[in-house]
Amino acid sequence: MSEPVTCARFILLHTSHPGNVGAAARAMKVMGFSELVLVRPRFADVLSREETVAMASGAADILVRARIVDTLDQALLGVHHACATAMTPRDFGPPTLAPRPCFETLVSRAVSQGLKVAFVFGSERFGMSNEEVWRCHTCLSIPTQAGYGSLNLAQAVQLIAYEWRQALGSYPVEPRTRAPRPATADQVQGALAHWEQALVHLGFLDPAAPRKLMPRLQYLIQRAALAEEEIHILRGIAREILKR
Numbered sequence: 001m002s003e004p005v006t007c008a009r010f011i012l013l014h015t016s017h018p019g020n021v022g023a024a025a026r027a028m029k030v031m032g033f034s035e036l037v038l039v040r041p042r043f044a045d046v047l048s049r050e051e052t053v054a055m056a057s058g059a060a061d062i063l064v065r066a067r068i069v070d071t072l073d074q075a076l077l078g079v080h081h082a083c084a085t086a087m088t089p090r091d092f093g094p095p096t097l098a099p100r101p102c103f104e105t106l107v108s109r110a111v112s113q114g115l116k117v118a119f120v121f122g123s124e125r126f127g128m129s130n131e132e133v134w135r136c137h138t139c140l141s142i143p144t145q146a147g148y149g150s151l152n153l154a155q156a157v158q159l160i161a162y163e164w165r166q167a168l169g170s171y172p173v174e175p176r177t178r179a180p181r182p183a184t185a186d187q188v189q190g191a192l193a194h195w196e197q198a199l200v201h202l203g204f205l206d207p208a209a210p211r212k213l214m215p216r217l218q219y220l221i222q223r224a225a226l227a228e229e230e231i232h233i234l235r236g237i238a239r240e241i242l243k244r
Contacts, residue, residue: 008164009035009116010157011075013132014123016042022055023154024121025062031161032171036066037075044068055154072120072132080115081106084128084136085156093130096139099160103167106138119160124153180227191231191238192218198238 010028015021015038025036038046046052047063056063069075076082083102084094110117120136122128133139142151142159151159165171183191196214199205205213226234 008033009037009075009079009118010161011037011039011072011118011120012041012153012157013039013072013121013128014041014126015046015153016124017153018043018046018049018052019055020124020153021046022052022057022059022063023152024157025052025056025059025066027154027158028161029059029062031158031165033161033164034062034065036062038066038068039072039075040070041068072135075120076118076135078116079118080113081110081138082118082120082136083138083140083160084120084133085122085140085142085160086128086133093133094137094139096141098143099140099163100167102138102140103163107164107167117164119157119164121153121156180229183226183228183231187228187231188218188221188226191234192221194235194238198241201242 010024010033012021012024021038021041028034028036043049047066047068052063053060083106086096106117109115119140120128120132122132140160142149142156144151192214195217196205199213200207224230
């Protein structure tokens with residue numbers, strides 16, 4: 001991916017709650033984005049406030065690099081495509097789309113043309129004004145249930161950051177546990193032989209008329225694709241049966 005695309009800019013307008021700024025920084029960082037611009041926040045020192053830093057929870061580096069500007073025009077300097085966020089479509093202005101279908105086409109343009117993309121979020125109380133929405137090329141509306149569509153600012157930032165990261169190519173999910181070592185064919189046969197002894201000992205299997213019990217058990221174990229540890233468990237059970 002080209003640098004302008006991966007470094008999408010997140011712009012927060014007139015934020016009033018310091019905690020939301022910190023939480024937004026955290027939401028950005030977990031998705032691999034770092035460029036945060038604030039337009040006339042309520043508190044001039046919002047980036048260093050205790051609540052902001054606490055809610056950033058490890059994303060203080062985003063706050064250190066963040067900028068505060070006076071106007072949306074300043075925040076959009078160098079941006080080729082700006083996406084507004086709004087809960088409901090407007091009668092006039094840029095097309096309103098859900099993030100996922102919008103990003104499917106936008107990301108290919110951004111990569112091929114080297115576009116700098118920005119996502120603009122309104123204030124907690126009033127959202128974005130019509131004039132602010134008109135400064136953008138696209139209006140994003142996060143699909144929610146009709147009866148209640150109110151999202152916290154940081155939640156909206158997280159959703160947009162996630163969808164943009166998915167469009168760019170999501171991070172691989174790293175396994176947190178070691179993959180089990182599969183049992184070998186001889187280990188499976190050893191367990192089956194052990195179980196055959198145990199089933200005869202229980203009286204469940206008649207050696208004189210075994211029918212297809214053992215072939216069916218073998219088919220079951222092979223379909224289960226057991227790990228070495230699971231084979232050891234089965235043999236341990238058989239061992240206890242033979243003791244009694």
